[in-house]
Amino acid sequence: MKPPPFDYVAAADLDEALEALADASVETRPLAGGQSLVPMLNFRLAAPERLVDLNGIDELSRIEETEDGGLHLGAMVRHRQLERDPLIVRRTPLLAEAAPFIAHPQIRSRGTVGGSVAHADPAAELPAVFLTLGARVRIARRSRDGESGSRAERTLALDDFFLGPFFSALEPDELLIAIEVPPSTPGEGTAFDEVARRRGDYALAGVAARMRLNSGGVCEEAAISLVNGGSTPCLMREAARTLVGAEPAPEAIGAAAAACAETSEPAADMHASEAYRRHLIRTLTARVVSRAAARART
Missing domain, CATH: 3.30.43.10 (Uridine Diphospho-n-acetylenolpyruvylglucosamine Reductase, domain 2)
Known part of the structure; x- marks a missing residue:
């Protein structure tokens, strides 16, 4: 073709x-x-x-630490850089953990973080990971009549960016120029895992989780997002709420995993039934949340 x-x-x-x-x-x-x-x-x-x-625009390829200790990723940062860049690995290990699940090395060497997020594919790993991290997107356009300056910018929480499958809040004259990840906090742990039929295939289901524990080991904040768990990338708020206010014991983690599976909306296709995808979501959520909790304790 x-x-x-x-x-x-x-x-x-x-x-x-x-x-x-x-x-x-x-x-x-x-x-x-x-x-x-x-x-x-x-x-x-x-x-x-x-x-x-956009490949000749240097400012879209920058990886920088923000003033508050967060991370600025230009839209043209490649998936492969998420695995290898020392600043990314140190500041946001969840990105480094999830990146190897994206397709194959050749694709990761070309694919970009901005392209993945702007495409708004619910089966992609990065939208779920960035949602879990509480990321925001910077969007730019040329100034319209009556506006000062050559360009106008706005910043949008990623949770407000995804409007549907392959549909985002970007206007036709707008460009996603950067993704900004807030700094991690003491007592925070993250984890990611997915199941695919073959290495490099789209995930049948995947889960990203972030958890923050206080000095007493009680969960004060949690976030869970799914890969291929519905028609749009989204946070599983109800499941995350079941973790807050208690120690992440097996019972609490099991309740969160059950809530995640029950409130998800996976679609059946030739590769997996809806029931099987829910089973995967429940199993992966328990595994990933347990791993995030263990990392938060260290």
Whole structure:
């Protein structure tokens, strides 16, 4: 299969990319790693009139520590960097733990964090991981009539960004430019795991968890997100609430796992039934939350 014809713009900087996206007379799509968009083009599932290549924009590839000790990831940071960058490994080990589950090394070397989040695929690992970490996205566009400056920006909690399967809060003239992860706190532990039919396949189900314990070993904060657990990436708030206010004993973890399975909305397909996916969600949640609790204690 070959894509339909399109015009190609290699943006030299962010302003040039935003200028192209602001042109409403032409249907334009940004091109990051191309791991989702290019197959869609080849199968004619997408037919934009113009592609704006972001690979030459240096500011979108930055990995920086924020003033409060959090992490700034430019939208063009590659999946492979999540596994290897010393700052990422030290500050957000959950990203380093989850990244090897993403497809294969060749794909991780091209795919980008911004592309994965903007694509809003409920079967992708990174949306669930970033939700669990309480991340926010920075979004930019060219200034509209009456606005000062060459560009306008807004910051949005990731939980408000995902609106449906493959559907986000991005407007046609907007570009996701960075993901910002808040700093970890003392007593915090994280974990990730998934089950797939083969290494590199989409997960039948996956779970990311974060837990913060006080000095007495009581859970003060918890977050759980699912991979392929519903029609959109989402936090499992009810399940996480069952953990808060108690020590993460097997009974509490079992209750959280049961709540996660019961409130999830996995879809049946040729690879797994809904009942089997719920079974996986329950098993994985118990495993991942137990691991996060153990790490929070150390």
